[in-house]
Amino acid sequence: MEKLIDIGKYIEIGINALEENFSGLWGAIDNLISWTVDSINSVFLILPFYVIIALITIGAYYAKAGKKAFTKEGASKAAGMTAFVILGLLLVWAMGYWKEAIQTTTLVIVSTVIALIFGIPLGIWSARSNTANAIIRPILDLMQTMPAFVYLIPAIFFFSVGNTPGVIATVIFSLPPAVRLTSLGIRNVPSDVIEAGYAFGATEKQILFKIQLPLAKTTILAGINQVILLALSMVVIASMVGAKGLGSIVYQGIQQNNIAKGFEAGLGIVVLAIILDRITQSIAKK
Amino acid sequence: MSDKRKTKIHVENLTLIFGKRKQEALKLLQQGISKDEILKRTKCTVGVNNANLEIKEGEIFVIMGLSGSGKSTLIRCLNRLNDPTSGKVFIDDFDITRESNKELLETRRTKMSMVFQKFGLLPHRTILENAAFGLEIRGEEKESREKRAIQALETVGLKGYEAQLPSELSGGMQQRVGLARALANDPEVLLMDEAFSALDPLIKSDMQDELLQIQNKLHKTIVFITHDLDEAIKIGDRIAIMKDGVVEQIGTAEDILTNPASDYVEAFVEKVDRKSIITAETLMFKKNTVVEINKEGPKGVLRKMRSVGLDILPVEDDSKKFLGYVWVHDVLKLEKAKETTIEKALKTEVPSVYKNYTVEEMLPLITGIRYPVAVVDEDSGRLLGIVSQTSLIIEATRYEMDEVMELKEKANEI
Numbered sequence: 172m173e174k175l176i177d178i179g180k181y182i183e184i185g186i187n188a189l190e191e192n193f194s195g196l197w198g199a200i201d202n203l204i205s206w207t208v209d210s211i212n213s214v215f216l217i218l219p220f221y222v223i224i225a226l227i228t229i230g231a232y233y234a235k236a237g238k239k240a241f242t243k244e245g246a247s248k249a250a251g252m253t254a255f256v257i258l259g260l261l262l263v264w265a266m267g268y269w270k271e272a273i274q275t276t277t278l279v280i281v282s283t284v285i286a287l288i289f290g291i292p293l294g295i296w297s298a299r300s301n302t303a304n305a306i307i308r309p310i311l312d313l314m315q316t317m318p319a320f321v322y323l324i325p326a327i328f329f330f331s332v333g334n335t336p337g338v339i340a341t342v343i344f345s346l347p348p349a350v351r352l353t354s355l356g357i358r359n360v361p362s363d364v365i366e367a368g369y370a371f372g373a374t375e376k377q378i379l380f381k382i383q384l385p386l387a388k389t390t391i392l393a394g395i396n397q398v399i400l401l402a403l404s405m406v407v408i409a410s411m412v413g414a415k416g417l418g419s420i421v422y423q424g425i426q427q428n429n430i431a432k433g434f435e436a437g438l439g440i441v442v443l444a445i446i447l448d449r450i451t452q453s454i455a456k457k
Numbered sequence: 458m459s460d461k462r463k464t465k466i467h468v469e470n471l472t473l474i475f476g477k478r479k480q481e482a483l484k485l486l487q488q489g490i491s492k493d494e495i496l497k498r499t500k501c502t503v504g505v506n507n508a509n510l511e512i513k514e515g516e517i518f519v520i521m522g523l524s525g526s527g528k529s530t531l532i533r534c535l536n537r538l539n540d541p542t543s544g545k546v547f548i549d550d551f552d553i554t555r556e557s558n559k560e561l562l563e564t565r566r567t568k569m570s571m572v573f574q575k576f577g578l579l580p581h582r583t584i585l586e587n588a589a590f591g592l593e594i595r596g597e598e599k600e601s602r603e604k605r606a607i608q609a610l611e612t613v614g615l616k617g618y619e620a621q622l623p624s625e626l627s628g629g630m631q632q633r634v635g636l637a638r639a640l641a642n643d644p645e646v647l648l649m650d651e652a653f654s655a656l657d658p659l660i661k662s663d664m665q666d667e668l669l670q671i672q673n674k675l676h677k678t679i680v681f682i683t684h685d686l687d688e689a690i691k692i693g694d695r696i697a698i699m700k701d702g703v704v705e706q707i708g709t710a711e712d713i714l715t716n717p718a719s720d721y722v723e724a725f726v727e728k729v730d731r732k733s734i735i736t737a738e739t740l741m742f743k744k745n746t747v748v749e750i751n752k753e754g755p756k757g758v759l760r761k762m763r764s765v766g767l768d769i770l771p772v773e774d775d776s777k778k779f780l781g782y783v784w785v786h787d788v789l790k791l792e793k794a795k796e797t798t799i800e801k802a803l804k805t806e807v808p809s810v811y812k813n814y815t816v817e818e819m820l821p822l823i824t825g826i827r828y829p830v831a832v833v834d835e836d837s838g839r840l841l842g843i844v845s846q847t848s849l850i851i852e853a854t855r856y857e858m859d860e861v862m863e864l865k866e867k868a869n870e871i
Contacts, residue, residue: 273729314551352623361575362571363574363575363577364577364578364579366538366573366577367571367573367577367578368589368594369514369538369565370538370565370570370571370573370577371565371566371570371571371594371595371638371642372561372562372563372565372566372567372591372594372595373590373592374562375596377594378675381579381590381593381594382579385579385581386579386580386581388581
């Protein structure tokens with residue numbers, strides 16, 4: 172059937188115009204992201220793998236055991252998770268994908284940080300203004316339901332292949348839960364506490380920082396956990412535009428029809444996912 | 458007595474309307490259109506309708522009404538958590554409805570604090586941090602605000618709980634924290650919105666006692682909202698009764714019980730235990746015929762008794778001090794014995810009270826005797842009036858006079 176409306180064409184025209192008119196900006200963003208990713212990667216890869224495993228293990232133990240870190244109770248509580256972290260990371264190293272795992276983790280960290288820089292303020296805004304909420308919500312719906320691959324096309328267009336389009340596509344894909352859960356957390360703060368704040372002469376800023384954000388903390392941390400997991404799932408897809416890491420091994424596995432390769436890299440991603448999830452959840456529970 | 462005190466809060470023609478078409482609704486309201494009709498025509502709800510209040514410095518002023526009567530809306534107009542649609546609210550001489558945002562913040566921070574029904578404590582902060590919240594908001598140093606918060610917690614009896622979290626405390630104790638938070642600011646005005654309504658009856662009663670104790674020391678101006686008439690009577694110096702956004706009556710508990718301004722108020726106060734509220738002053742008969750002991754002999758007294766149709770009369774001395782009663786049969790005996798004074802007939806062991814005695818306190822005095830209760834002035838000892846036994850019984854039982862007669866008749870038959 173012949174097209175009656177050619178939305179795609181207008182989007183293309185728009186994106187072309189953006190690309191041509193702001194090429195300096197895209198270049199700057201590309202440089203910044205590439206530099207950040209490369210720097211973090213090189214720092215992590217200079218350190219011997221056992222140092223990193225030790226650091227992550229200690230971090231995970233503290234996250235789980237909290238204030239009871241030096242007691243028997245804390246030790247037994249965090250024992251399972253600590254064991255999993257050590258064994259899981261050793262497995263990744265032993266399979267020979269240490270470097271890729273580091274690259275993937277770096278991409279996840281950078282994407283998550285960027286997603287949170289945008290997502291949390293947007294969430295605060297949409298919690299405090301119904302108009303903002305009415306505008307932001309459908310956009311988030313669109314971002315979450317649009318097939319993730321679609322983001323890759325303009326990302327390449329602006330940034331060519333490499334880590335940057337991967338990071339950008341990942342940010343877009345993983346941003347919504349940060350906005351949504353921040354907004355939800357703030358909106359769920361009981362109105363009597365807010366009212367008490369106003370009654371004692373709190374300014375809007377004091378209401379936000381002394382009441383709303385502290386009370387929404389658990390929900391916001393749950394949002395951050397979601398962002399990290401979505402980012403991890405997206406960096407695999409982002410390997411199609413040249414993002415490095417475990418994803419690109421999976422992608423090679425598909426292209427070469429190499430079951431072993433694909434499965435091993437996939438297992439590595441699972442290990443990373445579980446570790447990231449458990450650590451962030453432990454932090455959120457406190 | 459309250460008239461001598463300075464007016465602290467003056468609410469003038471205050472109206473608050475919820476909804477989008479406020480001005481339109483306000484016009485209709487001023488034309489005398491009913492609340493329901495306004496809701497139908499403009500989809501606006503009238504929260505408070507032309508309220509006028511004068512709250513004196515240092516008094517506990519209770520605003521009472523059922524839910525939906527507009528009492529919580531009204532109290533929120535005093536610190537502008539609700540912005541009035543029209544009318545004025547003066548705190549001292551400043552009209553708070555015209556204050557800029559900055560002035561309003563300052564007023565809330567220094568002049569008035571609020572205590573809430575659901576406490577409104579911050580769950581992630583310790584009791585101490587909660588109590589210091591108001592001071593923190595107004596930018597006080599950590600050390601000084603914690604010092605004052607500790608003092609406030611001590612005042613409400615929560616010493617030693619500083620490091621706990623609100624969730625570790627019972628409801629009553631949480632509300633004590635709410636009260637401490639308000640007191641820590643050392644405000645001139647304390648707004649209490651159903652502050653004790655969420656508490657168990659026993660704890661509620663404790664908190665009321667405690668509030669009265671604190672008030673005895675601090676003499677704040679307290680505006681207290683409640684739906685509980687017993688609570689209003691217990692703690693309120695004066696009470697305003699609200700219905701459908703309108704202030705129906707303002708007065709002391711006794712004013713309201715003895716002279717309800719409307720059927721609504723009457724129905725409301727019907728079930729109250731009046732015995733502890735109605736005083737001798739309200740019940741006493743003031744224009745008594747009196748005998749002066751040094752001026753009148755038995756003959757004169759008997760004539761007086763005949764003319765008023767009583768067989769007992771109160772007796773005073775030259776300085777009008779109340780001495781006791783004389784009975785007609787005793788005076789008759791004196792007359793037969795040709796005595797010239799009634800001194801021998803005088804009964805001095807009679808029940809005397811001051812005017813603030815309540816029915817509850819007077820009832821035990823009349824057991825086993827036939828004297829009426831004499832109400833005398835505390836300073837001069839003069840007779841102010843007399844409370845008959847019948848009126849005490851009627852007040853205590855709430856029976857009408859003819860019902861009492863009927864009961865008596867029945868009793869005779871048995």
